[in-house]
Amino acid sequence: xxxxxxxxxxxxxxxxxxxxxxxxxxxxxxxxxxxxxxxxxxxxxxxxxxxxxxxxxxxxxxxxxxxxxxxxxxxxxxxxxxxxxxxxxxxxxxxxxxxxxxxxxxxxxxxxxxxxxxxxxxxxxxxxxxxxxxxxxxxxxxxxxxxxxxxxxxxxxxxxxxxxxxxxxxxxxxxxxxxxxxxxxxxxxxxxxxxx
Numbered sequence: 001x002x003x004x005x006x007x008x009x010x011x012x013x014x015x016x017x018x019x020x021x022x023x024x025x026x027x028x029x030x031x032x033x034x035x036x037x038x039x040x041x042x043x044x045x046x047x048x049x050x051x052x053x054x055x056x057x058x059x060x061x062x063x064x065x066x067x068x069x070x071x072x073x074x075x076x077x078x079x080x081x082x083x084x085x086x087x088x089x090x091x092x093x094x095x096x097x098x099x100x101x102x103x104x105x106x107x108x109x110x111x112x113x114x115x116x117x118x119x120x121x122x123x124x125x126x127x128x129x130x131x132x133x134x135x136x137x138x139x140x141x142x143x144x145x146x147x148x149x150x151x152x153x154x155x156x157x158x159x160x161x162x163x164x165x166x167x168x169x170x171x172x173x174x175x176x177x178x179x180x181x182x183x184x185x186x187x188x189x190x191x192x193x194x195x196x
Contacts, residue, residue: 006114007067008192011060012177016156017072020178025194026187028070033059037073039082046124048082049073049109054122057111065115068190074108074177076153083153092154093139096164099153101133106153106175112186121186125179127170129157134164 010021013032021028033056039048050073057071076083078098086092106127113120134142142164148154155161157168157175173180187193 006191007064008187009060009064009067009069011056011069011071011111014072014150014177016158017177020173020176020180021070024180024184026192027195029067031060031064033057033071035059037084039075039084045075045077045080045082045105045107046109046126049075049107050111050122050124051109053109053111057113057120061113061115061120068112068114068187068192070183070187071111072108072178074106074152074174076104076106078102078104085152086149086154088149089143092143092148095154096134096139096142096148097136099131099155100139101131103128103130104153105129108174108177108179110179110183110186112183112190114190119190121189123182123186125171125174125182127168127172127174129168129175130166132164132166138164 008028009031010028011031011033035056037052052073053071057069061069086095106129107124109124111122145160157165168175171179171181
């Protein structure tokens with residue numbers, strides 16, 4: 001596996017994270033953690049994403065101590081207000097209306113660990129996203145084409161999501177859910193490399 005006998009587990013049920021990691025050339029198993037994502041008021045955006053990633057990763061790593069476990073948590077913030085996944089379409093519509101024509105911040109916290117060796121890392125990556133100005137009709141059209149309820153900020157930065165994003169400063173893969181530019185060297189430190 002990835003040039004070694006190490007097991008590699010993605011601790012996430014996100015199809016976007018699976019796609020990113022697969023397209024990057026890694027072989028891995030998927031074990032979705034049964035951990036509720038929390039958002040304490042006392043923590044910053046970066047701290048919340050790192051903390052949630054750590055909690056998710058540790059829950060899976062405890063059950064699979066010999067595996068290298070990768071977990072992540074992504075959140076959006078607008079004017080320092082944290083925006084998670086919408087509860088329903090009405091909330092998704094409200095979020096997109098607020099993001100329209102403005103810039104916001106996306107943070108992904110990452111946990112990497114292998115309990116059998118006592119090693120772990122946590123870090124976060126921040127990108128800035130600028131949305132195009134959207135009419136109510138454009139937002140409705142977007143909501144018909146994209147499933148917003150499983151996405152922080154109610155949008156995707158790939159596929160149909162590109163139509164509403166004007167530009168991204170920083171890592172695009174971070175906005176999708178995994179900052180590969182920083183994850184690749186981190187995985188290499190754990191002995192995991194993509195297939196050629």
